[in-house]
Amino acid sequence: MMEWTILGAGALGCVIAGQLHQKGEQVGFMLSERHRGHFHPKLDLITLSGSHQLINSQPRFPEHSRKVECLLVFTKAYNVLDALKELRHLPKSTPVILFNNGMGLTEQVKALLPDNPLLAGVCNHGAMKEQDWLVRHTGKGETWLGPLNEAGKAWAHLVKPLAAALGHTEWGDDIALHQRRKLAVNAVMNPLTACNNISNGQLLEPRFSEVLEQLTDEVYQVIARLDGNDAETKEAYRRRLHQVIEQTATNSSSMQQDLACGRKTEIDYISGYMLTHADGLPVPVSQQLYDEIKKREDSMQRPAPGAKRQA
Structure with a gap:
């Protein structure tokens, strides 16, 4: 079974990780150096119904990037390039999905990772981080996935597991729209x-x-x-x-x-x-x-x- 690696443990990244885990998917968090040596508790996800779900996830660090099978990027937009540069051993075959807010990074990421399948995700779920490793899912919405380069077009099948976890998820050839x-x-x-x-x-x-x-x-x-x-x-x-x-x-x-x-x-x-x-x-x-x-x-x-x- 493929592991989904989340880069950026903010509110939305944690909610998506929790939703995937609840559907039996394997999830890991790619963490920065400041997290190294810290105790990593289970992710406490407060669901839409208000119940608490404890989510097990594997902590990963840049040296583990050679084993990343699918990378979901949720970091702040201004941190995306620096965060990706840290993953020096990321396989060229690994799909990278950008879920960051705003626009304007596509060409720079293409230049940084010219061989990787690149995709963008647009997720309209509501999420709120109440404290470290405690996040609340505040609302459901549409999710769209689409290619940013030619290699990304081969990964439309990722829509199926994302839809199982997140609900409404569709493929969009013109993801920029x-x-x-x-x-x-x-x-x-x-x-x-x-x-x-x-x-x-x-x-x-x-x-x-x-x-x-x-x-x-x-x-x-x-x-x-x-x-x-x-x-x-x-x-x-x-x-x-x-x-x-x-x-x-x-x-x-x-x-x-x-x-x-x-x-x-x-x-x-x-x-x-x-x-x-x-x-x-x-x-x-x-x-x-x-x-x-x-x-x-x-x-x-x-x-x-x-x-x-x-x-």
Whole structure:
């Protein structure tokens, strides 16, 4: 039986690992050096019904990469390349599936791993990390899998075990279309909730109605132009966005959590991607949110006034 190796033990990676394990699949976590020598407890997964499931998983480290049979990448977008570079012994035949947020990494990963089958996964399940090795599955959604290079096209059969574990899972030859559909939601929810330090559901409060409408229009224009003939209508997009906000009302976006905890965000791969592809379209709200989050990130990296720098 093939082992699924999860790179990135965040909320969604842990939930996917738990779901696969519950269906009898073998799962391992590829861990960074900071985890070496630590005790690795069982993953405690809180299911949609509220029950606790203890999940056994095998801890892996870069020297084990030669035995990786299928790699699922859930690291933060800005860590993907560095994390993959650590896996120097990864077999060229091993499929690598990118599940990271945002867009803009495909060409760089292709250059780094020119021979590996490369795929992208778009997973709309809700997940929340409550503490180390304790994650909550907060909602079910669609999952899409598709190729990023020619070699990736031979791995469509992975849809079957993923569907058994996750529910609705389909193959998409144009996986970038599904990536953009998810980006269109994240490019509204993530920066707005992060800048205002609010939960997803609070976006529907009257005080945010004007900026939500302006940002929705900006994002739709950019994504619709990228989608071309496959673009959804503005009304369909607006309904989909509001449905996600309502379904995840009590959740906090990953960007809100990162900014609130003083961590780097994935803004460059979400709003940054939008701005790069605006090509003359007016996107003032997206630009303002991007600038504000970059400003806050920069301030977190600077030492406080009077603080001594480490030699």
